[in-house]
Amino acid sequence: MNVWGLTDPGMVRKQNQDAFHTERLGEECLLAVVCDGMGGAKSGNVASRLATDVFTEEVKRSFSPEKTPEEAERVLYNAVKLANITVYEHSLISEEFSGMGTTLVACLIYPRAILVINVGDSRAYHFSTDGVKCVTTDHSVVEMMVRRGELTPEEAKNHPSKNVITRAVGTAPTVEADVFRVKAGRGDCLLLCSDGLSNLMADEEMLFEVAHGAKLDDCCQRLLEIAKDRGAPDNVTAVLINLT
Numbered sequence: 001m002n003v004w005g006l007t008d009p010g011m012v013r014k015q016n017q018d019a020f021h022t023e024r025l026g027e028e029c030l031l032a033v034v035c036d037g038m039g040g041a042k043s044g045n046v047a048s049r050l051a052t053d054v055f056t057e058e059v060k061r062s063f064s065p066e067k068t069p070e071e072a073e074r075v076l077y078n079a080v081k082l083a084n085i086t087v088y089e090h091s092l093i094s095e096e097f098s099g100m101g102t103t104l105v106a107c108l109i110y111p112r113a114i115l116v117i118n119v120g121d122s123r124a125y126h127f128s129t130d131g132v133k134c135v136t137t138d139h140s141v142v143e144m145m146v147r148r149g150e151l152t153p154e155e156a157k158n159h160p161s162k163n164v165i166t167r168a169v170g171t172a173p174t175v176e177a178d179v180f181r182v183k184a185g186r187g188d189c190l191l192l193c194s195d196g197l198s199n200l201m202a203d204e205e206m207l208f209e210v211a212h213g214a215k216l217d218d219c220c221q222r223l224l225e226i227a228k229d230r231g232a233p234d235n236v237t238a239v240l241i242n243l244t
Helices: 043-062 069-091 141-147 153-157 203-212 216-229
Strands: 002-008 018-024 030-038 104-110 113-119 123-128 131-134 178-181 189-193 236-242
Touching: 002 018, 002 030, 002 216, 018 043, 018 236, 030 043, 030 189, 030 236, 043 069, 043 104, 069 104, 069 113, 069 178, 104 123, 104 189, 113 123, 123 203, 131 203, 141 153, 189 203, 203 216, 216 236
Parallel strands: none
Antiparallel strands: 002 236, 018 030, 030 104, 104 113, 113 178, 123 131, 123 189, 189 236
8 A cells, every 4th residue: 555645734824734644554554534624723733633643543542454344443443532532632731722623534455355434524535447436425415405495515515614514523512424335446536625625625626636647646636735725715635546
């Protein structure tokens, strides 16, 4: 496996409240996580970094390649649970951190399974010879409206509530996460990203850059440059994994 990642404040915001981490957990095992923080001037970046660190450390502590996919899923659930309560308790320390929270999307790859977990609207995409598929489902107001038939996917892209999420890590004592199993083959790619990227690029545009761009090792930079060319009003984070 090869993995590349970057994060950037974008063209408008002075502070970057996104965070990401990638780490190999042994031979043929990889963990990647992206968090998009929210809150005041200081608390958003605290929430995203805290969630990233706590989630990563708990997975490292509990995971082993011998675990079944079901057991590995439980590891991810528990890591989100711990990250959530850690961020929530930190938000109670002072008014400065009140109400802070973060999205989270993570991928655990090992010989038995490829697992993705998410809370909020940061996404995971799967690129293959069949095209591009968004693995995750946004926990957002507009996604609920699309599912109820009140909005089309195209209308949702420009809806004034498109950035209002219905789940986040750290905003309440408990949180519900979704886990997905991905069937992917050699040569396929997985992309984790914050909405600072996904709000500005169509799925097919991402597919073109991943499948037909110059080199995979500069793909994240090319995605960032496209976001910046379109104004990049939010922080932009991307992690690309190539299954070799």
